[in-house]
Amino acid sequence: MTKILIIDDEASIRKMLRKLLEKNGYEVIEALDGKQGIALFKENGPDLIVTDLIMPGKEGLETIRELKKLTPDIKIIAMSGGGANEPEMYLEIAKKFGAEYSFSKPIDNKELLLTVKELLDQ
Amino acid sequence: MKDRKICLLFIEDDRVDQMAFERYVKNNKLPYDYTIAESVAAARDILRSNSFEIIISDYMLGDGVSFELFDLFKDLPVIVTTGTGNEEIAVEAMKLGAWDYLIKDPEGNYLKTLPATVELALKRKQNERQLKKYQENLESMVRERTAELRAEIVEREKAEEKNKKLEIMLRQAQRMEAVGTLAGGIAHDFNNILYPIIGFAELSIEDLPEDHPIRENLMDILQGAKRARDLVQQILLFSSQKETEQKPVMLQPLIKETIKLLRSTIPSNIEILQDLYEGSDHIMGNNTEFHEIIMNLCTNAYHAMEETGGTLKIGLKKVEPAHLNLPSREYCCLSVGDTGMGIPQKIIDKVFEPYFTTKKLGKGTGLGLSVVHGIVKNYKGKITIESEPGKGTIFNLYFPITLKTEKAEKLFDQPSLGGDEKILFVDDEKAIVKIGVRFLERIGYTVTGQASSIDALALFKSAPDRFDLVITDMAMPGMIGTQFAKKLMEICPDIPIIICTGFSEGVDLETARSIGIKDFINKPILRNELFSKVRQVLDQSKKDKK
DSSP: OOEEEEEOSOHHHHHHHHHHHHHTTOEEEEESSHHHHHHHHHHHOOSEEEEESSOSSSOHHHHHHHHHHHOTTOEEEEEEOOSTTSOTHHHHHHHHTTOSEEEESSOOHHHHHHHHHHHHHO | OOSOOEEEEEEOOOHHHHHHHHHHHHHTTOOEEEEEEOSHHHHHHHHHHOOOSEEEEESEETTEEGGGGHHHHTTSOEEEEEETTOHHHHHHHHHHTOSEEEEEOTTOGGGGGHHHHHHHHHHHHHHHHHHHHHHHHHHHHHHHHHHHHHHHHHHHHHHHHHHHHHHHHHHHHHHHHHHHHHHHHHHHHHHHHHHHHHHHHHHHHHHSOTTOHHHHHHHHHHHHHHHHHHHHHHHHHHTOOSOOOOEEEOHHHHHHHHHHHHHHHSOTTEEEEEEEOOOOOEEEEOHHHHHHHHHHHHHHHHHHHTTTOEEEEEEEEEEOOSSSOOOSSOEEEEEEEEOSSOOOGGGGGGTTSTTOOOSOTTSOOSOHHHHHHHHHHHTTOEEEEEEETTTEEEEEEEEEEESOOHHHHHSOSOGGGOOOOEEEEEOSOHHHHHHHHHHHHHTTOEEEEESOHHHHHHHHHHOGGGOSEEEEESOOSSSOHHHHHHHHHHHOTTOOEEEEEOGGGOOOHHHHHHHTOOEEEESSOOHHHHHHHHHHHHHHHHHHHO
């Protein structure tokens, strides 16, 4: 079964994404920050990662860079809460760091699922 | 003036006095053109059909007193004569309007003073006339000035009113800015909170059968959360200060992407049609803002047809609109049309006002179209609306086509920095090799990438003339960059080499040059620096070879 790793410091977001992805047939692993994310990545080898950008401790951008270094083929989706603390350009920078897709929260469940499917099919 | 005769009327009933006057005038050659009237009646007749400069009149005449003629005298100088012993009469005469008087002495000596008196009276008349002129002039100046002042006051009042309006606008803008700053600050947290609300609501709705009683409650929750999401976005966009970057954008792919997204979010009772012309024209703008425009218009269209269903049509064509008061050139016309309820004529002008909305409470913020309008204006375009209540509405947006294209933006500005030489690019990180190869190939070089210095060395050995330049990373497992470079130069002494090094790796220009390395580039590699150093080194090595 396809594994997806979710990295976000917000518990309710992790919970919601877990429900959504499990419902659609994916196996879900959760991490609450970049450090845990990378550790779990090494342990479990997920096929796709959905990660928040601004988190305490290791930042999302750094995490993306490290993950890409470890496995350049890994598909990464970056997401951000936006606002003054996280201008839109972070989403662009995430792509420069290697994320295949980035979106601004909240996003429609349908759109996220479509994107996940597209990336995994590649 | 010396030749000029004074036109004079002499009213005197006494024959002796008449003759004395005539004689005096003749003897002294006085310049009088005189007429004699013997009575009030005679004087009246003469005055009716002749004009005089001055009147000398006896007070007592055969058929009356000269005062009866005063209305006919008007404002002419009048000198009254009266016999001796009648000084009081003379004084009275003055009070009544006579200009001067002469007392007739029996000897006729009074005539001696006549010329002086006449002259004085005429002088006075002249002065009066001048004064009147000055007065009139002054009055007209005052009138003019008053009109000017009145106009100034009106102007000032208008300016004050305008000021008041501007103040109101300023306060509104400041309020918006405060809201924007606040929104910006909490938007991050807000979005994080909204995301699970929307997500869970959607998940739950999916799990319930269509007729389940709770489903409707959940849909209301979802709608509210989506509204909140849109509101935060609108406020952030509406109150964002900086001018967003504009670059040449092609609308066709953008519209297609957006339609894809719409299809998954708009219910199936609304048909979506697209009619986009085939072309590669570009418009100066910003992808995000175009997306915003299309989404706003399509959302409005969808709301107009929500209950009844209908067709949403998105079109794009190239036009040269003559009737829109726009600078004459080619435009892209983006149209978004619906078959919904239409917009009544009387509110069509207001639709772009911020916060103006006809939607029910709960649908929309009223900011959407004002945002669209702001963006279109910024892009130097125009929006028009065609609408018929009951039939539908079409929004037409005109954007000027730019001659700049995306390709020109993608390549480095100076095409002369490209080349067709063969480059070997070595770095232990595959991703960096990939990027390096892609960058350099884009501007014309033939590039071979290697992620292992050992393999790269073997490749080089097998065909040393194959490459014009080698670019290598410094920190590589097994063999560091400087070692690798030395080995390359053992095979081919004058091969130009560029080393890429991070700050901490202890390679400076001195060290590099001493080994024979031509140049180094700091990591992270900046594209423009890479291009210019590659070109520089290659040009230099060409010169060195000659």
